[in-house]
Amino acid sequence: MSNILLEMKNITKTFPGVKALNKVNLKVQEGEIHALMGENGAGKSTLMKVLSGVYPYGSYEGEILFSNQLCQFKEISDSESKGIVIIHQELALIPQLSIAENIFLGNEQAKRGIINWYETDRETLKLLKMVGLTENPSTLAGTIGVGKQQLVEIAKALSKKVKLLILDEPTAALNEEDSDNLLNLLLQLKEQGLTSIIISHKLNEIIKVADAITILRDGQTIETLYMNQDEITEERIIKGMVGRDLTQRYPSRVPNIGDTFFEVKDWTVYHPTQQNRLIIDQVSFHINKGEIVGIAGLMGAGRTELAMSIFGESYGIKKSGQIIKDNKPIQVKSISAAINAGIAYVSEDRKEYGLILINDIKRNITLANLKSISKYFVVNDHQELLDAEHFRERLKIKTPSVHQLTGNLSGGNQQKVVLSKWIYAKPDILFLDEPTRGIDVGAKYEIYTIINELANEGKGILVISSELPELLGICDRIYVMNEGRFTGEVTREEASQELLMKFMTKGRVEHA
């Protein structure tokens, strides 16, 4: 059991101007699940790219030993041929191809270039069974859920005779049920002798499955903790990651809640293409000044759809409902009307819907409110630069300059840019959809602090989150949503994970 499968010694990788990795060491034993943890930008992904050959031998210093052999990978196929397979955060399945075609893509079951489909399907069935899927091999990959797609990715890895499986944030896009499923599969595969490295920000998951945890900080190895030797708690890991005791995960705040100034009444929305499908069913809610309100719910409950349909009807077809702001009914038929009415929506998917990755930070920040720095439609570049600098300091965006392209920033910093953009639009109401998804603990704390500041300025905040502790930690009041309806409303005092969970699943059976 204690054979060392992988050893990375003194890995140093420099980019122009930055030392991304500085003499990093990593030792992975055969048959264990090894967690790699660290804040965004700590060097986890870079280390894995060095290991898998994305950064070829020669572009870094140090040694990689795999099964006691010195490895000098020049490209990904070199590492794959040794049995090192990496599954990236963004799934790499091709939606228009079938499950079987995806699994054997680049590794076709073929003789002289002619594919043996019988063999392909048979092998696929075997692999799917191993990961606990009962899907038909000819089902298109795009038609199954994200959770199942993740399992197909693992099946694909298994087909390559994998010895070391690397998973980068495998559960980031999954709901609780699918996450559990995936983690159990990892434990099962471990029983069968598979070694894996898992990168994740979800502490509870890591504690559940990992045998060893290596913590990176600022491109350096801080420590490796072993489950059977050290006493491991979430606090212990966080301390290693941020380099100090983070006694509080959520910044404290004294709520200063004012009058109700934003109300939504009987909001009913239908699906944009299937016009008989009810997505939001007579939802009513209100937000007070200076209040942080949460919406809990399972995936597919309709939370994002609710927020987007209110934000300038950017989702679905509205059938009925009224928005009342400052005691006056308002019309928000377009996104620009919503912005003018003082509503902002921060999307859950910052790369797809939040940022223009090929543009720099300052342009992204000012995009939703260019009129504030323009006169006769002419933009004042100088003012823009100053305003962007102001946000860089206020929100602690870690970047050498606001001329940096947002595509080059880490997730936490990207989220801060999106937040800056919407704060810059000077809204009264902010809808924050999964504001801390895929962000490390340190940056999360900073985002919560920003949210608190906004509330203290008297803005109304609506937070949509799949992480119940987060909602419990920052919200004054939580609505619970299920199947397009509000099934409960709980105050900060009475809220608990159990109670929220009860409401989140309420009404499910009746409808099934």
Added chain:
Amino acid sequence: MLESIKTILKSNVRQYGMFIALVLIMLLFEIITDGTLMKPLNITNLVLQNSYILILAIGMLLVIITGHIDLSVGSVAAFVGAVSAIMMVKYNVPVILAIILSLAIGALVGAWQGFWVAYVKIPAFIVTLAGMLLFRGLTMLVLNGQSVAPFPESFRAISTGFISDINHNGTLHLVTIILGIILSLALILFEWRKARIDKTYQLASTPLPVKIAKLAILIFTINYFSYIFASYKGLPNIFILLFALIAIYSFVMKKTVMGRHVYALGGNEKAAKLSGVKTKKMTFWVFVNMGVLSALAGLVFSARLNAATPKAGVNFELDAIAAAFIGGASATGGVGTVIGAIVGGLVMGVMNNGMSLVGLGIDYQQGIKGLVLLSAVAFDLYNKNKSSH
């Protein structure tokens, strides 16, 4: 100090790369042709020959920034040229009125295509491919398959006339020289103002020596060319029109809210939409704009040819697209500059002109142009990759 000059050069390679390439190509042909390239007559011809492609390249750049393409511009230019010929030659419509009507027709054509692309969401490649066939067909129909000529003299002046001079005694065109000097002074004033604003906003400005060097090169170039034009007949009318278009479109794309919205739309349509950019409306208007500029190019071309022909404007779209890409526009949208597209168009124009002067056959010319397009984009991509790693 040396290090900082190095980094400045490095970071500007992409910005000025094609500009340097243009200078090198001009030098090359200047040497090969024993100085014929830079002769006043030839430089004047170069501008006249390429004016309509440059006009199209400006419109095409905007279309490409939004992530679309327009294959119909050649046919649209021919169609508008044909309609204008019918109006002016057959029905004696006054020139000014005919021009206004022609531009309006261009706008309508653009609106037609913009509607399908922006609101019905049919890929622009297909919509404009259809437009290419449709408007070529309409051109033949309008002209009945024959050329229509000649145009009134005042109309032809767009493409063949020169700005007037104060006295014709000297060998040099004085107004041209004066315009060159005025422009130089304006540039100095502009830079000075910018430096002052930088100071009041307490922003780090470009180091002074770099600024002066840049300004000196620009002023030398401007006055050198105004001297060349002045030694022939002065500035062509079409040059003034082109200059105005470049200035206006550069300003709009760089400095205005509209320009920002076009770049944002091309960079990430979904994110732009959720930030309040009216993406459909924007796309629609970019195509309307392309229609108007196609019409303008059609008029300029007809005026130069002094005839509207069924075969006018064939392959114009390809030259305009090539100009935009050589000038650094990205095929995936969101990237590109007006000045880049113009430089791209000039690279193609100088190559055409130079190779013709050398007496290279059309077969070699086509092939070489193809390779230039490919290597320009490859060079751009290489630089992009280098800067991102």
